[in-house]
Amino acid sequence: MKKNTLIFISLYLFCLNLTAQQKDVIRIETQDQAIILTAESDDKVIFQYWGRKVNSTAPFLNRKIKGQPDTSDDFASQLYPAYGGRYYLTPALKLTHADGVLTTELVYINSENKALDNNRTETVVHLRDKLYPVFVDVRFVAYQRENIICQSVEIRHNENKDIKVENLASSYIPLHAESYYLTHFNGTWSSEMLMEEEELTHGIKVIETKKGVRATQSESPSFLLSIDNPANEDTGEVYAGTLAWSGNYKLSFELDETGKLGIISGMNSFASTFTLKAGKKLQTPEMVLAYSAKGTGQISRNYHDWARKYGMMHGNEVNPVILNSWEGAYFTFDEKTLTDMIDSAAKFGVEMFVLDDGWFGNKYPRNGDNAGLGDWQVNTKKLPRGIGYLADYAVNKGIKFGIWIEPEMVNPDSELAKKHPEWIVKSGKRDILPMRNQWLLDLSNPQVQDFVVKTFDDVIALSPNISYIKWDANRHVDNVGSEYLPAGEQAHFWYEYVKGLYSAYERIRAKHPDIQIQLCSSGGGRLEYGALKYHDEFWASDNTNALDRIFIQYGTNIFFPTIATASHVSTSPNHQTGMMTPLKFRFDVAMSGRLGMELQPKDIDSEDYEFATKAIENYKRIRPIVHLGDLYRLVSPYGKNGWASHMFVSKDKKEAVYFAYSLKYHGRTTYLETKLKGLDPQKNYKITELNTRGWNRSFYGDGQVFTGDYLMKVGINLNIGNPFDSSALMLTEE
Numbered sequence: 241m242k243k244n245t246l247i248f249i250s251l252y253l254f255c256l257n258l259t260a261q262q263k264d265v266i267r268i269e270t271q272d273q274a275i276i277l278t279a280e281s282d283d284k285v286i287f288q289y290w291g292r293k294v295n296s297t298a299p300f301l302n303r304k305i306k307g308q309p310d311t312s313d314d315f316a317s318q319l320y321p322a323y324g325g326r327y328y329l330t331p332a333l334k335l336t337h338a339d340g341v342l343t344t345e346l347v348y349i350n351s352e353n354k355a356l357d358n359n360r361t362e363t364v365v366h367l368r369d370k371l372y373p374v375f376v377d378v379r380f381v382a383y384q385r386e387n388i389i390c391q392s393v394e395i396r397h398n399e400n401k402d403i404k405v406e407n408l409a410s411s412y413i414p415l416h417a418e419s420y421y422l423t424h425f426n427g428t429w430s431s432e433m434l435m436e437e438e439e440l441t442h443g444i445k446v447i448e449t450k451k452g453v454r455a456t457q458s459e460s461p462s463f464l465l466s467i468d469n470p471a472n473e474d475t476g477e478v479y480a481g482t483l484a485w486s487g488n489y490k491l492s493f494e495l496d497e498t499g500k501l502g503i504i505s506g507m508n509s510f511a512s513t514f515t516l517k518a519g520k521k522l523q524t525p526e527m528v529l530a531y532s533a534k535g536t537g538q539i540s541r542n543y544h545d546w547a548r549k550y551g552m553m554h555g556n557e558v559n560p561v562i563l564n565s566w567e568g569a570y571f572t573f574d575e576k577t578l579t580d581m582i583d584s585a586a587k588f589g590v591e592m593f594v595l596d597d598g599w600f601g602n603k604y605p606r607n608g609d610n611a612g613l614g615d616w617q618v619n620t621k622k623l624p625r626g627i628g629y630l631a632d633y634a635v636n637k638g639i640k641f642g643i644w645i646e647p648e649m650v651n652p653d654s655e656l657a658k659k660h661p662e663w664i665v666k667s668g669k670r671d672i673l674p675m676r677n678q679w680l681l682d683l684s685n686p687q688v689q690d691f692v693v694k695t696f697d698d699v700i701a702l703s704p705n706i707s708y709i710k711w712d713a714n715r716h717v718d719n720v721g722s723e724y725l726p727a728g729e730q731a732h733f734w735y736e737y738v739k740g741l742y743s744a745y746e747r748i749r750a751k752h753p754d755i756q757i758q759l760c761s762s763g764g765g766r767l768e769y770g771a772l773k774y775h776d777e778f779w780a781s782d783n784t785n786a787l788d789r790i791f792i793q794y795g796t797n798i799f800f801p802t803i804a805t806a807s808h809v810s811t812s813p814n815h816q817t818g819m820m821t822p823l824k825f826r827f828d829v830a831m832s833g834r835l836g837m838e839l840q841p842k843d844i845d846s847e848d849y850e851f852a853t854k855a856i857e858n859y860k861r862i863r864p865i866v867h868l869g870d871l872y873r874l875v876s877p878y879g880k881n882g883w884a885s886h887m888f889v890s891k892d893k894k895e896a897v898y899f900a901y902s903l904k905y906h907g908r909t910t911y912l913e914t915k916l917k918g919l920d921p922q923k924n925y926k927i928t929e930l931n932t933r934g935w936n937r938s939f940y941g942d943g944q945v946f947t948g949d950y951l952m953k954v955g956i957n958l959n960i961g962n963p964f965d966s967s968a969l970m971l972t973e974e
Contacts, residue, residue, distance in 0.1 A: 265297045268380045270387045273531045279348040285319040317414035332409035338401035345370045373398035386546035390526040405514040409506035411527040417467045425460035430783035432764035433795035448490040452717030454765030461489040473537040484769035485525035487738040512734045544801040558867045559834045560591035568840035571598035584841030586637040589856040594642035610677040614656030631703035642708025647695040649678045667721035675715035683740035685724035692744045713761040745774040777804040784810035785817040786829040803867035807833030827855040828966040858930045862897040872917040889918035896971040906961040915955035919948035930968040938967035
């Protein structure tokens with residue numbers, strides 16, 4: 241009997257081992273993190289783990305998720321759950337098959353793993369439906385040094401008839417913890433990327449937009465998810481994601497009765513059922529994912545490193561100081577207005593002049609936002625010698641020249657609207673609803689794509705000295721409809737518009753790789769990596785008020801790098817808010833991004849003129865650190881004490897620059913004291929205060945030398961207690 245028992249146990253262990261051997265362990269890894277999947281042929285792919293790298297994956301082969309005896313399989317998280325089988329939560333995939341069947345069950349075929357280069361590894365997991373010839377590929381690209389993982393999905397089929405794709409997510413992430421704290425971002429025009437943190441409770445939290453264009457102005461497809469405790473800059477496990485997509489999106493956070501949180505991210509399924517033909521493919525945008533066991537600060541540094549190399553154009557080249565004409569001239573200017581501004585820009589040390597809206601249109605002159613949009617000919621009354629004269633004038637003054645366009649839009653009062661009414665987005669015979677007195681062109685139409693590319697080409701051709709384009713988009717989609725798309729494919733508009741935009745971007749970049757392009761959409765209305773990869777920088781908000789910009793840029797720079805964050809000094813009182821702030825405060829805020837000016841230079845008096853010139857000179861000294869260094873947030877403006885501070889440290893830790901701001905009045909007995917971060921404790925640093933006025937100093941140690949160890953353990957204290965006091969300190973290795 242004993243012998244038989246031993247034989248039975250041996251056979252059981254053999255079979256168990258054989259089963260384990262038939263399973264694949266799929267590892268998606270960077271330097272510091274890993275996603276672990278397990279799979280066996282013709283069965284579900286199980287999402288086992290995402291977090292810090294583990295030494296051994298063998299235990300995952302026999303890992304069990306405990307549940308009720310008759311439903312235990314339901315507790316194991318699938319890699320990409322479709323609606324079908326026992327799955328009852330929000331699915332990543334929902335199809336209607338050609339025969340009317342509403343369910344899909346995806347099982348494992350195989351997986352592939354290959355090195356794209358010495359930093360990127362691609363993993364593709366191939367899935368198929370159990371009964372139908374439907375195939376889904378889940379693709380991961382792991383960026384080793386940057387600790388970023390991008391996930392996307394492709395679907396195709398060989399059914400006899402079309403299938404309906406009703407939901408196709410870019411990623412599904414299952415987590416299990418005691419509690420979850422979600423940080424998300426909101427705001428409208430002039431208040432973009434404001435942060436909110438909340439503890440998730442059972443049910444579904446959804447963040448979405450249906451605007452189609454300007455899709456990030458009120459919401460953002462970016463999130464932070466802190467495990468077990470509210471998010472902290474330097475400690476704790478934090479997950480993050482940001483969707484690289486310029487259209488409708490949806491983020492869903494579903495906390496079920498087991499305590500598991502399912503995060504589904506991707507294109508919004510609203511009014512966008514896609515009819516997929518046999519043999520054709522449908523591709524999702526990438527979800528750009530990050531994980532840190534060291535708080536949100538490391539999340540940001542990972543995103544910034546990734547973005548400079550992969551998420552934007554020319555990410556390792558510092559950007560010029562700009563004077564933009566908008567708040568200095570608006571629509572009311574002539575040639576002399578602009579040449580005077582160029583003269584002043586050159587004296588300030590500005591490196592580029594950008595002519596904003598109002599330079600075009602003749603039959604329908606662009607003297608306001610109600611006419612001319614779409615007619616990209618130079619307004620000969622305002623500028624009789626043309627753009628070429630202005631661009632040459634700027635270059636002869638030693639500065640570069642840029643110009644504004646909005647090629648996706650058209651005014652009803654324009655030659656373009658009269659000539660091509662079929663290019664306008666409209667819903668059948670319903671009224672076309674104007675917004676900012678303009679309509680939207682239908683970029684699902686290849687002819688409109690050609691027009692947008694030609695517009696860019698024609699504007700660039702106005703002068704060989706144009707080196708910068710500000711690309712704007714000032715409305716979203718209402719009463720959606722396309723005269724180009726067939727009646728049965730109107731729901732494809734949301735997808736095809738964005739793909740049309742990207743096609744135009746790609747053609748433009750192929751012809752004009754060196755032109756700098758700013759991403760603008762009523763400010764931050766298109767701030768995501770789907771569009772940013774074609775641009776050199778973005779306009780975070782039309783709100784140039786320095787106090788508001790501290791909050792806007794704080795949230796923005798969690799995901800997007802400072803090198804791309806255009807931040808301008810404007811006049812006082814501020815044109816958006818009416819707030820009056822000192823010029824030093826405005827410079828100290830703007831210098832923590834890509835510094836520019838948004839004002840009429842002649843309005844600056846002689847004393848402020850000297851200060852501004854010196855501040856721009858100081859900025860050029862610290863620019864490589866701000867643009868290419870590591871960001872460390874020290875004091876959040878969302879804190880209760882009314883201060884904010886952050887710093888940038890060069891990659892070799894030889895230099896750093898520190899900024900601090902007083903957001904309100906502080907009593908005489910209070911002062912700001914912060915411990916610095918990111919320095920080398922073994923190095924000695926000389927601290928030099930920048931942007932000083934007279935003998936006033938905010939830091940007692942101006943000109944003195946401190947060890948990195950002292951600065952990080954003891955810190956510094958500053959005398960900035962009044963509203964809009966600020967400090968900018970440069971640290972250099974001695």
